Each structure stands twice: as structure tokens, then as C-alpha cells.
Amino acid sequence: MKKKLITAAALLLLVVPGLAACSKDTPAASDTNQGQAASAAAIKQEVTANLKGEPYTLDPAFASDSTSYWVIDHLYEGLYRYDQNGELVEGAAEKIEISPDGKTYTYHIRKGLKWSNGDALTAKDFEFAWKRVLDPKTAAYEPSALYYIEGAEEYNTGKGPLENVKIATPDDYTLVVGLKNPTSFFPKVAIGRPYLPVNPKVVQADKNWAAEAKSIVTNGAYKVSGWEHNNELTLTKNDQYWDKDAVTMETVHFKMVNDATTSYQMYKTGKLDLIDSLPTDVIEQEKGKEEYKTTADFGVYTYTFNTEAEPFNNAKIRRAFALAIDREAITQNITKGDQKAAYGYVAYGVTTPSGKDFRDEAAPYYSYDPAAAKKLLEEGMQEQGWSTLPAVTLKYSTGESHKKVAEALQEMFRKNLGVEIKLEHQEWKTYIDTYKQMNFQIARMGWTGAYLDPLAVLELYTSKSSSNFTKWENAKFDELIEQARVEQDQEKRTKLLHEAEDVLMAEMPIIPVYFYTQNYLNNKKIEGIRYSVTTEPDFRWAKKVAE
Template sequence: MKEGNFMKTWKKVGLGTVTIASVALLAACGSSSSSSSEKGRAPQLAIPTDISTLDSTMATDTYSNIFIGNTEEGATRVAANGKAEPALAESVESSSDGLTYTIKLRSGLKWSNGDALTAKDFVYAWQRAVNPATGSQYAYLLANIKGANEIMAGKAAPSTLGVEKVSDTELKVTLTQPTPYFEYLLAESVYYPLNQTFVEKYGKSYGTSSEKTLYSGPFVFKGKGWTGTNESFELVKNDNYYDKKNVKSDEISYQVVKKPETAVQLFKQGKLDQASLGTPDLYNANKGYTKNAKLVDLKEATTDYIQYNQTGKGTSSAVAAKALQNKNIRTALNLATDRATIVAQTTAGSKVATGLTPAGMARTSDGTDFAEYAKQPYTYDATKAKEYWEKGLKEIGETKVTLTYETDADSVTAKQMADFLQTSLSKALPGLTINEKIVPFQQRLKDSQNHQFDMVNTLWGGDYAEPSTFLALFTEGSGYNDGGFVNKAYQAAMTKASTLPNVTNDDARNADYKDAEQALYDEASINPIYFRTTPALRNPNMVGLAFHGTGLSYDLKSVYIK
């Protein structure tokens, strides 16, 4: 997940068989003797930036989704073992041809305000998501439901979507093609039910605060909760949740801590139960800290990459627009990127990217990590970079180019990476000047969505453990192609992967995905930097915190202080 804008034209994206490989239950094993001040208290956690929205149809970022995924729920929920299991649904059954799903809901489901939660709430939510007027960026995850693409293209009414209420507790879903991982999609927030009366009561302000949101999941916000601007709030157990007996904590405390150094200090003061060590300095200074601490590795299915604005507009200058539309200049920038040094100097435990799809997320039929199977020769070669650069400058009729590099002010790693690139790229490519534009996370998202940048640093975390959660980002009509590039070979490969017969053949589909990775490399469409792993200090008395590399990053249902 985590960013982008809605596009008014859509292309059906097929996504293949899922293989969960990057989900771990991070239940630390500490001493069995807990102090009376620890036992039973609320876990204390933090996020590094503000919540954007609680609207499950509209959310696009990881941090908002943590709260949406723990206060709301779908037909299924991905368990700590990585499998999609029934949640609000009692059962999910597929027809023999894989085109029809019957979802039977649990009886007696309720919203947090006591209203009955029924099949019509799913129908309404899904129709709302694919309605172009809504502007849901994640609507593409419903693309394989019959009629979705026509609706998203404005060619059909939302009511024609292939989902119908059979009864208050039963839904029938019709797909356009087999989707073997459909039960995993049902766990995505865009598939969560919505109470139509409540949503329409607040209209566009729905989800802008906790009081303007209705809940179906394990937790609700305490009191006024999140007001839209505050940076500390508590979650409490939802008394109307069907499985409340298995929610381990009565309350969970959260705060926004934007500086990782501050988070580490709060951890050492006993005011946080986990703190990330995402920079080399933080990691080296604290990796040996053992006082009420355990070091864990959060292996994320996340890729950091740079997008180039190839739309011809929205750039800092006409020269910048012309330069970034030139393949040789983009190739030069990719070759001049010293990824190994970036990883060593700005991250702790991450790996150099060899493509868009991260390592450790999905495997081929013979067990090979897909990232290894499809890796591309993204290398650092200053000599070749200069050759391509000079050739590109000649083609665009310029001797100097100034480009602006945009990234997050909320991330120390992002700022350090910007400083390194500003110096190293200018040194490797004579005539290039890099200006930094360091903005808050939300501003970076907005600029990316509106194509208002030259080069922008982007991180994408997978939504399900299958390569298309990354490789479908730039397909025709996708809302995530912030650089606006057109790559015919890439599009052709993804079209083959998403249609019969390849969509149901793992080997054929993976071969198509590999072709897509190669096409992105050949055209220097993007610049992958690293696959992210984040070490963290954790209170060993905090147990049951499920961390998922894809989808909902933290599942709080089972976490508690022992």
C-alpha cells in the first residue's frame, strides 16, 4: 500500500495465486516474572506520521490502515500463520470453475453503535468503492468482480457490480476470471462493509475523525479518540465485536512520534513497548541494549524506489520535463545510483533492490524466491552513467539540467538518502544539479498523485503476497503510475499475466511477471533502491503482536502485556 491517486480509466488487473511467505508472529519470549506495574497494562505503541483517514474505501497509506484494520473487519482476516481465515464471514466457498463465491456471514453481527451488520453493508461498500465519483484508489482490487471495470470507467452503474445480497447473512459474488487468492482480497480494507446510513449522514467528512466513523472490528477509539489532528489516542475493545472474547487487550495506547530517536528514548523510559532502529546510527547505538528489551527484525514486503515524472508537465522546468522523458538520461540516473552505499549509510538491515518486487514475499513453483528469479542488473557504474548522460544531453539539446528530488521530512532515512543523492548524482553526471524538496509525508503523497515533481522517492508495501501487488502498479489506468510513463513491453507482459490461460498457470504467469520486471529495467521506467527490513527494540513482556509483511502490517487483536 501506500499512495497514489484515482484515475478515471481502468484496466482489469489479474493477480495470481498467493503464497504467503512474509508473515510472522512476533511474540517475544521474555522472562516469566512480570512486575505488577507491567502485567495487564495497555500496550504502548507509536506510528511515525499522522493518520490520514479512517475511511476504509479511501485509505492508501500503511499508518491509517493500521487503525482501519484493527477497528474494522472484512469477511476474512489474515491470521498470524499467514492464512486467510473467516472473520465476519462464517464461510467462503468457491464454485468449481472459480467464478462464483458464496459468502455466508455470521448471524447476529453488529456495528459498534448496535446496528445490525448484514450482507447489504458489503454490497453498499463495494459499489461505493468502484463508483468513479467516490475516487477510491484501491478500487482496482475489486477489478475482477463482474462489471467492476465498466463501472470504474464510467460506462455502467454501480448497481451492476457482480455482488448481490441473497439474504441478510449471504452474499453471492461473480468474477470475470478465476482469482485463486480472492479470500485474501476479502481481508483488504477496501472490501470491508460500510453502514450506508452512517456514511451518508457524514458524506465527505466520513472517516475524518473517529467520531465520524463506524466500526465492525476488534477495537474502537476511546472517547473522542482521533479528532483528525491530535497525535495521541487510545483504542478500547469493541463490545459489539463478535469475537471480543479473543481480543487480548482491553485498551491499547498510541501516539505519533515523528523522530525515531525520540521513540527510542521513550522506549527506554518505559513509555513505548516497541521502537524501530531504522538508521545505521540508531541501530549501532542501540542493538546491544538489553534492559527490558529484545531485538526483532521486521521483514517488510516493501520496496523503496524513485519515480521519474515522464508526463511532460508538473516538473520544475521545461528542461526537467524534456530530460526525464529521455530514456538515456533516465538510464544514466539509474546507473549513477550507488544503492549499496545508500543501504549501508541510511538503513539498518535492508537489502539492495534488484527489481520492483521485494525479496522474501513470494516464491515460484520450485521454491525460488521470485525476486531472485526475476532480478534485473540494476548496477552502479559511473563510467557508463556518464556515457548515457552525455548522449541524452545531446539528444535534448542541453548542456545542463537541474532536477528537484522530493522526499519525506518525516523520515530520517529519506533525508539522508536525499543528501547522498544530491551529492553523488551531481558528481557522477557533469552538468546535473539536484535540488532537494523535503516535505511532510502527506504533502509528498499529494505531489506524487498530482504529478507535481521531477523525481520523487516512493515506498510501496505489498497488499498480498504475490508479485502483482507490485507489478500491477503501473498498468494502464492504474492510479499508482505517478511518473505517468508508458511502457508497451511492460503492459503487454502484465496483460498476458492477467488473462487466461496464464492467469491460472503459476509458471506462465511468473514468466510474464519476469518480462514485466525486465521491461521496467530496459526503459529505466523507475529506479528501485532497496528492499526494506527494519530492526526494532521490543518489550519482551509484550506478546502476541502479529506483524505482516503484506496487507495489515500490525494485527493488534492478540497483543497484550504479560
Template sequence: MLNRKLTKLGAILVSALLISSVLVGCGGNSGESSSTEQKVSYNLGADPQTIDPGLNNSVEGGTVVSNAFEGLVDIDKNEKVIPGVASSWDISADKLTYTFHLRKNAKWSDGKPVKAKDFEFAWKRALAPETASDYAYQLYYLKNGEDYNEGKASKDSVGVKAVDDYTLKVELAAPTPYFLSLTAFPTYMPLREEIVTKDNKGWAAKKENYISNGPFYMTDWKLKSTMTFKKNPNYWNKSTVKLDTITYYMLAQESSATAAYTSGQIDINDNNLVPSVQKQDLIKKGEAKVYPYYGTYFYDINVGDKDSSNGAEITKALKNPKVREALTLAIDRESIVKNITKGGEKPATSFVPSSIKLSDGKAFKNKEYYSAKGDVKKAKALLAEAGYPDGKGFPTIQIMYNEGSNNQDVTQALQDMYKKNLNINVTLQSVERKVQLDNLTKQQYQICRASWIADYNDPMTFMDMYVTGGGNNNPGYSNSEYDALIKDAKSTPDTTKRIDDMHKAEDILMRDLPIIPVYEYTNVVEIKSYVKDFHKSPLGFVYFNNTYIKK
């Protein structure tokens, strides 16, 4: 899932004064508040592009969705599957048919019962070609799911059917060992057909439409400012929910976010919005914690044909694999994680991070595709072979990144390394998170900062992004051999062959390099000591269903 870094301490102090003077009294938890107040304020780090479960593809929107909705299963604090709306399920011997039994006391926030048809509708809606969901491919595991999305099969042939109000039958195209955990993912959340069909693309942008079935429901939404959610009195498991209120803030700048945290305006500053210059000191003092994060920070290179506005020279350069390899090898990743990010990150020498494990507990990563320090000599030689000796004749290219000083610092480091090591000129463009996501989807960029956080603990969550035409294939990359390996890995029952297929596919991806991996994530979070049972998943989402305040 797509994820979203201060250079001057003075900026933090100024922002602190501004935040404390402007935002004081707006509902944040202060040290003097009553110990019985069960409310938490959390910084999402950006205004979500959407909070529609079927359309969202970002961590920010996913966190909102995961606390407002509940899938067939939930994920506990140990990242294990537990019953959600489904109280139980049966799996056929061939692992192709799942029968979910829904609990009869599961209700929507308006009191209506959650029914099996709500899941059938939501899943088929996400697959429908007209919905254009970036995550439609996450439902290709369903029988005929891919064919329906591509217009080759009917909606009725898709392998999900409400047998009755409380029984959902699911047929898979092939055995999928992580399918159960997928049903806790936002795209698999239920939706109410009579609400969504009134405005298929815009229904979730209206507070009055946002009827949900999870622990919390929306009560207020101030665009680009805050979202407020209250405990859902109709949630079947409400007795275990301790918080009364969650307020989500959307502070994208590290200085503003940390100032709001310092002033007590927010209780949790997440999504790596702790300024790099402060990270180590805050971690040592115990004022910030480092959480594992299954993700890679990288840059997409536009190698597709969607956008012709880049110009012939830029398009020609970026479509040359020798140029892309030169851009990859010219980066000193060790320097970036040591001197810029400073949160325990690892240099990314592959696309799938070393944190991703196989079913036997071993890491999927089996090789370093290049040195963490780069290889400037080879990068120069490749650029010369591509027709740009010592950078001569190479067009000025633009790198887009979403706002935030940490992203700016990393991108500026790339700009400096490209000038020093390859003698090529790079301009930078900072945009809002929504704009970045929109431009990535439309492939309206040259090189753009990106990231991917695992949707589940399996290398496939990284590998199937880059199949031809994939919803999150933002570079517009296409390789038939790669596609075949991914398709085979998804259909073979042979575990050894499956892993081998994915290793071969990554070999191709790291040869063609439509992406420039930079580092493997950690997640440094500022969190107040009175916030208890905070569940930060290494998959990126935060779950508040067991969180409480103790002062």
C-alpha cells in the same frame, strides 16, 4: 501499499529530555504499572492521510483500519486466511463464484448487525468513479468492476451482491488465486451506507462517525498527536481480545520516536523509525527486532502530463529514458544499505523484491537488472547520449521526500552521488507525510521518495501499480505493451504463462524506469519485552487482536 530514517546521537538525547518532560503522565505504559493493565502505545510514524478504508493507501492508515474493522476473512499470525465476518464460504468449480456466509453475531461497535449489504455498498463505493479511490483497481477482480470504474458498466452489473442479510455472492472476472486473502485488505472492509453517504469524502475524519466492526473502536482523536481505541464490546470474537486500549502516536522524527520509546511513553516504535546509527547495537542487545518486510524503497520520476509546473527543460530531461537510466545507474546501493540504513536491507536490483514468492515457494525475481554498486561509466555515457555530456546543460532537479532523518540521509546520498558521478545539481525538499502522499497522487513533483509494501504475497501486487491510469501509478507512466501483459497475466489460467507475462512486464518497467529502486526493506522495530503476541505482518500491517501485556 505506500510506506513511509539520526545522524547525531546528541539529537536523540535532547529529544529524550523534551519528550520525558512534556509527555510524561499522558497514558504510556511504564515499568511500574500494574501487570493487569492491558494497554499498549504504538507509534504509527505519521499522521495518516485518511483512515477511510475505501480511500486509504498507506501503511499507517491501513494499520488503524485493520484493527478497527474486520473483513470477510482475517489473517492469522502465520499469514494464513481464517474466517472473519464470514464463518464459511463456497467456491464454484470454475473458481469464478464465491458465496460467503456471514455469522449472525457479527456486530458494529454501536451494536447493529453487520450485514452483507455493508460489504456490497463498500466495494461498489470504492469502485465508483466519483469516489476516486486510489485502490479502485484492487477491486477490478470483480466481474465488471473495471468497466464500472471507467463508466462503461452500471453499478448493478458489478459482481458483488447481497443475496440476503447474511449471504454475499461474489463473481470474479477471472480466477484469482489470492482473492480470499484480498478480502482481508482494508479496501474490502464493510461500511455503513447511512453514515458514509452523509459525507462521502469526510465522514472518517469525525470520531463520532467512525463506527467499526473489528476488535477495537475509536474513543478519542487528537489531530497530529494521538488516536485512542478501546476493546469493542460488540465484536463477535471479543473473548480472544486481551488488550483494553491501543493508543496510536504519530511521531515522524526518529529522534522523537526513539526518545519516547526510551522514556516509556510508547511501547512499540515501528515503521523503521529506529535511527540508523543505533540499529545494530539495539538489535544485538535484543532491544529491537528485525521483521521481514515485502517491500521496496524507491523514487518515483514524474513522466506524466498532469503537472506542467516543472518547466520545459526539467520535463524534457525526466521524460528521456536515457536520463532515467543514468540516474538509476549512478547510485551505489551497496554503500547505502551498508553505511546508511544498517538494518539488513538488500540493494534493490529489480522492482519486485526477492522476498516475494510464487505458489511453489520459489522467488519471483529471476534477474539483476543492474549491479548493486551501479555503473558510473555507463551512466555518464547515457547522460552524454541524452545531450548532457558531463552534466552540461542539465537542469537542476528537485527530489522531494517525507520528513525523517533516515529518508533525509538516503536522499542526500543520492544528491551527492549525482553530483560526484554525473556532475548534475539536485535540490532537496522535506515535506510532511500527508503532503508527500498528496503530491504523489497529484503528480506535483519532479522526483519523489516512495515505497511499496505488498498487499498480498504475489508479484502482481507490485506489477499492476503501473498500468496506464492506475490509482497508485504516481509517475504517470504509460506503456500499452506493459498494460497488455498485465491484463493477460490477470486473466490467464495458465500459471506458467502468467509468471512469464509478469517477468516480461518487469523487463519493460526496468527498461523504461519511471522509478529508481534503491533497496529491499526489512523492518526494525523497537518493542518492549512485556508486549506479547505482537503480530507484525511482512505486508506491513500490525494486528493487535491477540496482543497482551505481561510485566
């Protein structure tokens, strides 16, 4: 899933001034310069951030969550990459040609590229990686991300042969990709994780190649130099990376501390340089300080219904639960950041041809309305022939904020619907498996768009999407999304996307709760971390300016 063409205006680029040394004597200019150079050289360029938990996987074919993505984005590089200003630029491809009809992309791979183990990296590695994701036997997380390619969907769903997939490598440095339809935003899609290369020799030799530091092989700015599972993951600059000289941060330590209070204390004592999960009771006191950073995310905190599991196989009951939630109370009293209550699914940040934000063009789809919620619940139960609502268990992943939101929902459903629900939480890696297996009635999840476009989040709920864990299918919704994929007139395309959101919010297979805003504490000694609305913080160009 997930990413966009990020403009410089969409970024929060941190610049923290260095500390100046003081002395009674004023040395000569040459002495001063030499001293500063020596001082800078003496500063160990390393940063320690909190990953919060063990990544689900570091194999791009199976990654599905922001924890894994944060690490993967530092380890691999695809045909495209984001530069220091957040612009989408060439990555492993040094030249890209697009046919006049917009359906054929020819990528010229940089010569001399290498994997972290020294193996040569060629166009054939991309072909191998993409076809591996599409192979039904692989059971990759998001093969649908490659359905833009002609023959890809048919092969992945067993309706066509591999030979019909329009991915070809006429030589080691040329990759030719044929699309089903002209797709102007294909570069935004192709920067996604399913499009990242993997080393064929390594993958074929060991099915667990991405599970340990000694066996994982990467092609990006960093490589894995240490991995103490459930405790710490260490990345060091990849000396085989073609643009290694531009990478200023030598070492990245990812700690795995899930408790927000503990990680906050570690930050305050200098054991962490960056945290992105603050205890709710300290947010107010940290706001306004130099080290407190806030970025909007193009994403939404949601709860997902299993629409085939009772009682949420009824749309009125799903909508009743949505109307019973006081979102303003959650954002004001629990999250306490700058999150906005979500009364639709597509987050703020997309400007349409009208000049307005996509979100502002649509009226709220629902409101906090306990009376209407109660009425809908009664109607839904009557339709199902139930005198008593089946027992409900709400599942969420471990974490202070998730726990507080879940407890708030539990109380709101009790108060506003007269429904007692059970809460169940799991650690992240276990929870991801539970969620993917759709072993829930209602479960917490959040989605961030792969790129800054309504399609990036709406397409997650088509019947073909690998990311649709609701079991909800709607032919009209699918049709609208398919039309939006190929519509070249931006006004018509925007209208189609609004209509698709109308269908999604009427059926309510998910409950949007609030639009993400990420709060960080960033050690003022670390400058140049690149923040984005669609990715986790990027350390490649960060620099420690003082010890």
C-alpha cells in the same frame, strides 16, 4: 493495494517470558495460583506504539499509506482476516462457496454482526462499500483493486452501468460476487482495504465521518476512543466485535512522533512500547539485544519519476539517474539495518515453481556504474536537444532516514552525473497529497505487496492501476500483467511476470533503491505482537506480562 496469504513460517511471532516473583516463603499451590491470577488481572492491558504521524485517513476507500493502514487494520474486518498464526481465514464471512468454474464466490455473512455503534452489519454493507469505491464520483484511492469483478472496471471508467457490476445480495446474509475470470488468489486480493465494509447510514449522513473519534464507526477488533490530531490516537477494544473474547490487548495508544531520536528516547524512558524507526547511529548498539526485532518486508524503497515532466520524460535520463546510485553505500552507511540493495523491483520472498526465489531467477537489471550513467545522460540530453539539463527538484517526506538518503542521492547525482538537484521535504499528510497529485519530477515512495506474489507489486504500474503515479504507460507491460492474472499454469505465469519486470526495468519509471527490512524495538513486557511481511504489527493478541 497490499496483502498476502501469510504462512506461520513467514511470521516472526514474539513470545517474551513473563517475570517470576520471588519470596522467602513458599505458599501453597492454590495460593500461588490465586496470587498469579490476581496479579494478571491487575495488569492493565495497553500498549503504546509510535505511528510517527497523523494518518492520512481512516476511511478505507481513501487510504493509501502504511500509516493509515496500521490503524485501519485494527478498526475494520472484511470477509477474510488473518488469524493469530498469520493464516488467511474467514472474517465477517463464516462460510464461503466457490463455483466449479472459479468465477463465482458466495459469502455467507455471520448473523448477529454489529457495527461499533450497535447497528446491525449485513451483506448489503459490503455491497454498498464496494460500489462506493467503484463509483467514479467517490474518487476512491484504489478502485482498480476491484477490477477482478465483472463489470467493475467498466462502471468505474464510465463505460458501463452499475447494474452490470456482479455484486449482489439476495438477502441480508448472502453476498454473491462474479469475477471476470477464474482467479485462484482472489481471497488474497479481497482482504485488501478497498474491500472493507463501511456503515452506509453513517457514511451518507456525514462526509467527514471518519475524521473524528466521536463520528467514526467500525466493525473490527477496535474502535476509536480518542483522537488528538497530530499527537495521539487511542483505540479500545470494540465490545460489539463478534470475536472480542479472543482480543487480549484492551487499549492501543498510537503516538505521533516523527523524529526518530525523540521516539527512541521515549522508548528508553518507557513512554513507548514499540518503535519501528530507529536513529541510524543506535542500530548497531541495539542489534543482538532481546528487544531488537527484525522482519523482512515484501516491499521496496523507491523513487518515482513523473515521466511526463522534464527531464524524466526521457528513458535514458531516467536510467542514468538509476545507474548513478551506489545502493550498497546507502544500506551500509545510512539505513544500517538488514536491508538489501535493490537491483530489480520484486522483493525477495516469493518461491517459484523452480524452487528458487523469484528475485534470484533474474540477473541484476543494472549496477552502480557512474561512467555508463554519464554516457546515458549525454545521449538522453542529445535526444531531447538539450545543452543543459532542466532544473530538478527531488521531493521526500520528513524523516531522519529519508532525509539522509535524499542527501546521499543529491551528492551521488552531483558527483557521478554533474547534476545539481534541489531537495524539498514535506510532512506526511501534505506529502501524500503532493504525491497523488503527481506534483513532482522525482519523489520518494515505497510499496509493500498486498500479498506475497510478484503480481501484487508489478500490477501497480499498469495503465489501469490507481497506484500508478508515474504517468508511465506501456502496452506490452499491460498485456503481460493481464495474461499473468488469468494464467493457471504457474511456470508460464512466472515467466510472464519476469517478462513484465523486464519491461518495467528497461523503461525505469521508478528507481528501486533497497528492499525493506523493518527494525523494531519491542518492550519485553509486551508479548505476542504478530509481525508479518505484508502488514504492520498486529496487537489483537498481544499481552502485557508485567508492569
